[in-house]
Amino acid sequence: MSSFNKVILVGNLTRDPELRHIPSGTAVTEIGLAINRYWFDKQSNTRKEETTFVDVTLWGRDAEVAAEYLTKGRSVLIEGRLQLDQWDDKQSGQKRSKLKVVGESMQMLGSKQEGGAGGGSRSAAAPSSGGRSERQGEPSEPSGAPDYYADSPAPPQDEVPF
Numbered sequence: 001m002s003s004f005n006k007v008i009l010v011g012n013l014t015r016d017p018e019l020r021h022i023p024s025g026t027a028v029t030e031i032g033l034a035i036n037r038y039w040f041d042k043q044s045n046t047r048k049e050e051t052t053f054v055d056v057t058l059w060g061r062d063a064e065v066a067a068e069y070l071t072k073g074r075s076v077l078i079e080g081r082l083q084l085d086q087w088d089d090k091q092s093g094q095k096r097s098k099l100k101v102v103g104e105s106m107q108m109l110g111s112k113q114e115g116g117a118g119g120g121s122r123s124a125a126a127p128s129s130g131g132r133s134e135r136q137g138e139p140s141e142p143s144g145a146p147d148y149y150a151d152s153p154a155p156p157q158d159e160v161p162f
Helices: 060-069 112-117
Strands: 007-013 018-021 025-043 046-059 076-087 097-108
Touching: 007 046, 018 060, 025 060, 025 076, 046 060, 046 076, 060 097
Parallel strands: 046 097
Antiparallel strands: 007 025, 007 076, 018 025, 025 046, 076 097
C-alpha cells in the first residue's frame, strides 16, 4: 500500500524566525505558525474560532529567506510533510514526542507593510527559493475577491475553496 505525506498550511508567524547553521553549513530556521479556523455554531448561534499552533522547520534557501524577510505576525504559506520527533526527556526520563512540519516550500503572503496585521492579500510579496514547485507566472487572485473571514460568520458551504 502506498503512503502520502503532504501538508499545506497558511497561517501567521507566532515569533520571529530563528536562523542557525548545521556543521555542513546548511541553513535551518524554526518558525511557529498560528492557524485560525472559523465556523458558525448553529446551536449557540455564534461565530466560533479555534487556533492551532504548529512548529515548522525550513532548510536551505527557504530558511535564509524566512529569517531575512519574515517577522512575527506575517502571513505565510508552507508546503511540506509531517515528521514525528522522539526523544528521552533527560529530567524526567520519559519518552517524549512532537509532531511538526518540515517545510519543502515557503511562500510569503501579504506585504511588508502589513507586518503584524497578518496577510490581507493572498498574492506573493516576494519569491521563495528558486527552482522548486512555485506558481510564479500564474495569475494571482483578483484584488476584489471576497474575504470571508473579515466580517462574515463563516464561508458559504458551496464556496469553500477545497
